[in-house]
Amino acid sequence: MIGGKAYFSVFSYCFLAMNRWWSVFWFRGILLLLENFSFSIDPSSRIAEGDFILISHAHGDHISGFKSSKPKLASHITIKLYEAQTGRKLIDAFPAFLSSQRFTVGGLDIEVHDSGHILGSSQFLFLKHSSSLVYTGDLNLEETIITKPAKPIECDELIIDSTYGHWDLVFPKRDDVYADIVNWVESLLSSGRAPVFIAYSIGKAQELIALLNEWLDVKVLIDDKIRKVNRVYEACGFKFNCVNLSTKEGWEALKSNSLPAVFSSRESFKLAEKHGFLKAIATGWTLIYPYRNFHACFPLSNHADFPQLINYIEEAKPKIVYTFGYHAKRFARWIKRNMGIESVALVD
Numbered sequence: 329m330i331g332g333k334a335y336f337s338v339f340s341y342c343f344l345a346m347n348r349w350w351s352v353f354w355f356r357g358i359l360l361l362l363e364n365f366s367f368s369i370d371p372s373s374r375i376a377e378g379d380f381i382l383i384s385h386a387h388g389d390h391i392s393g394f395k396s397s398k399p400k401l402a403s404h405i406t407i408k409l410y411e412a413q414t415g416r417k418l419i420d421a422f423p424a425f426l427s428s429q430r431f432t433v434g435g436l437d438i439e440v441h442d443s444g445h446i447l448g449s450s451q452f453l454f455l456k457h458s459s460s461l462v463y464t465g466d467l468n469l470e471e472t473i474i475t476k477p478a479k480p481i482e483c484d485e486l487i488i489d490s491t492y493g494h495w496d497l498v499f500p501k502r503d504d505v506y507a508d509i510v511n512w513v514e515s516l517l518s519s520g521r522a523p524v525f526i527a528y529s530i531g532k533a534q535e536l537i538a539l540l541n542e543w544l545d546v547k548v549l550i551d552d553k554i555r556k557v558n559r560v561y562e563a564c565g566f567k568f569n570c571v572n573l574s575t576k577e578g579w580e581a582l583k584s585n586s587l588p589a590v591f592s593s594r595e596s597f598k599l600a601e602k603h604g605f606l607k608a609i610a611t612g613w614t615l616i617y618p619y620r621n622f623h624a625c626f627p628l629s630n631h632a633d634f635p636q637l638i639n640y641i642e643e644a645k646p647k648i649v650y651t652f653g654y655h656a657k658r659f660a661r662w663i664k665r666n667m668g669i670e671s672v673a674l675v676d
């Protein structure tokens with residue numbers, strides 16, 4: 329249950345939207361309040377306020393809820409990825425199998441749908457009689473070399489990822505970005521140099537590895553953090569051709585600059601830099617920030633860009649949109665002004 333003090337602080341800082349079955353707040357993540365029950369969705373603290381916790385995917389800024397003692401639900405792959413990264417076995421999490429299960433919790437039906445962001449990432453659809461609400465989690469509507477696109481879900485209320493919810497943020501075609509990356513890596517390797525990409529151990533690392541494996545037919549040097557995550561991907565049918573830095577072959581590749589590297593840990597990245605690797609980053613933020621400390625940067629994102637977000641809203645046809653993430657306020661204003669849909673930013 330929600331304690332009195334915390335409950336009032338929710339009222340102090342958060343927007344309240346009333347309807348028949350639930351209210352939506354932001355308080356250390358998203359709070360969905362029902363008359364006698366509450367959900368915390370992707371809480372940012374282990375002190376999650378809700379009676380039940382939902383975790384959309386395994387990226388570090390979404391997994392604090394796994395440390396709570398309260399009951400929780402996540403896709404079975406998200407649970408596996410969390411366990412692989414932390415070495416901690418979860419015994420109190422309900423695994424959901426994407427698009428094949430419906431759970432009833434606190435009087436609501438909950439469906440889990442792919443959000444296209446990383447392996448196992450989920451959207452949650454809440455249903456009660458004829459009312460519906462969707463939480464997209466981190467979202468991508470575009471197919472990548474390792475993920476299928478998310479499908480918009482029709483709903484009355486929509487809570488949508490607004491990381492790139494600014495009209496200037498339009499990504500180039502993914503195949504063009506892939507080609508730019510491959511051409512740059514190929515020209516470096518042919519001149520006897522090698523690149524090192526810094527990447528999230530889940531999602532971005534596997535996309536870069538698959539790209540270099542498939543388009544360039546080269547092995548990729550990886551660190552231990554990525555190796556642990558790759559095992560989960562491989563159990564789901566992915567095949568990667570990698571060399572681990574901690575092996576003799578990996579160490580030789582590092583010293584000779586003979587393979588492109590994708591590293592997740594700062595220590596491995598610095599080691600590659602010390603051995604003459606050229607530094608690269610692949611992220612959508614390159615549209616905004618210059619990344620001057622890198623030799624190359626590529627606008628490759630696992631989030632939806634602005635046109636994708638608008639496309640989602642048009643297909644979902646919600647009566648109200650809640651925005652969360654980096655551009656939440658600006659995006660909410662844009663939706664209200666340009667789409668004529670009631671819109672509220674959920675922010676601290």
Ligand SMILES: [Zn+2]
Pocket residue numbers: 385387445466
């Ligand atoms: Zn994420």
